[in-house]
Amino acid sequence: DVKVTQSSRYLVKRTGEKVFLECVQDMDHENMFWYRQDPGLGLRLIYFSYDVKMKEKGDIPEGYSVSREKKERFSLILESASTNQTSMYLCASSPGTSGYRDTQYFGPGTRLTVL
Amino acid sequence: AQSVTQLGSHVSVSEGALVLLRCNYSSSVPPYLFWYVQYPNQGLQLLLKYTSAATLVKGINGFEAEFKKSETSFHLTKPSAHMSDAAEYFCAVSDKGGATNKLIFGTGTLLAVQP
Numbered sequence: 001d002v003k004v005t006q007s008s009r010y011l012v013k014r015t016g017e018k019v020f021l022e023c024v025q026d027m028d029h030e031n032m033f034w035y036r037q038d039p040g041l042g043l044r045l046i047y048f049s050y051d052v053k054m055k056e057k058g059d060i061p062e063g064y065s066v067s068r069e070k071k072e073r074f075s076l077i078l079e080s081a082s083t084n085q086t087s088m089y090l091c092a093s094s095p096g097t098s099g100y101r102d103t104q105y106f107g108p109g110t111r112l113t114v115l
Numbered sequence: 116a117q118s119v120t121q122l123g124s125h126v127s128v129s130e131g132a133l134v135l136l137r138c139n140y141s142s143s144v145p146p147y148l149f150w151y152v153q154y155p156n157q158g159l160q161l162l163l164k165y166t167s168a169a170t171l172v173k174g175i176n177g178f179e180a181e182f183k184k185s186e187t188s189f190h191l192t193k194p195s196a197h198m199s200d201a202a203e204y205f206c207a208v209s210d211k212g213g214a215t216n217k218l219i220f221g222t223g224t225l226l227a228v229q230p
Contacts, residue, residue: 004158031216040124042205042222043159058217090158094216100147100209101166102216106158 003027004107006091012113019078021110023091030096032074033104034058034066037088049074050096081114088112117142117208121221129229134178134193136224138206141187147209148189149218150180154202162204165189176200201228 007022025032031050035043035058045058047066055066063085067075074093078085089110094102122137140146147166151159163174170182176199180191191204203225210217 033217040222043218043220045217048217092159098216100211100216101164103149103161103164104159104216104218106151106160108156108158 004091004093004105006089006107006110008110009108010111010113012115013078013081014115015082017078017081017114019081019112019114021076021078021089021091021112023074023076023093023107024072025074025093025105026072027093027095027105028071029093029105030071031094031102031104032068033092033094034064034074034076035090035092036060037090037109043090046076081112083114086112086114117144117146117210117219119148119206119208119219119221121204121206121224123224124222125225125227127227127229128196130198131195134191134196134200134226136191136204136206136226138180138189138191138221139187140189140206140208142208142211144211147211148180148182149207149209150174150178150189150191151205151207152176152202153205153223159205162191196226196228198228198230201226 033048034046049068065077091107092104118141149164150162206221207218
């Protein structure tokens with residue numbers, strides 16, 4: 001079974017802090033994704049990566065950056081956390097072998113609260 | 116550009132009743148469509164996907180969906196609801212505009228099952 005793990009289930013940070021959210025997948029997947037989930041808005045793509053050290057902006061990249069130094073690990077960074085970044089953050093990975101038919105596999109999510 | 120619309124942010128059914136969750140898509144190219152389920156405090160799990168083979172797609176837990184091009188729909192059904200089906204359901208379409216399988220999600224439908 002594919003396993004996608006996220007470093008924390010719940011996180012509380014203060015405004016202005018630098019925040020790191022970590023995601024690890026154990027299936028040698030090429031692609032990794034970060035989404036945020038907000039009530040009534042569904043999932044919105046923040047950033048994705050299709051290879052080590054490669055990244056592309058999603059629909060809402062402002063205020064975020066990412067890092068992928070190793071294939072299995074994809075980090076989301078909030079450079080200076082703000083209250084409007086309070087949300088559920090979901091990481092996903094996909095094999096990269098079936099193009100647009102690829103299934104994305106999700107981690108359990110990190111619920112981040114910024115005070 | 117591709118998009119999906121889920122009609123009804125909340126649906127309530129009685130245990131044993133038919134479940135029908137609606138999803139309409141907009142796409143200028145033949146779409147690849149997905150249904151995901153999110154149980155409370157968990158990540159998303161794939162229920163089923165349509166990738167242009169059979170128009171009736173069977174998924175896990177007794178769910179199925181039918182792709183209807185003439186109606187641009189991909190509604191999710193289950194003949195008999197179970198209490199364990201209570202969850203949030205997301206329809207998604209694969210964004211064929213890029214090289215990687217970015218998914219565009221609907222806003223979700225929260226399914227409640229009454230005893």
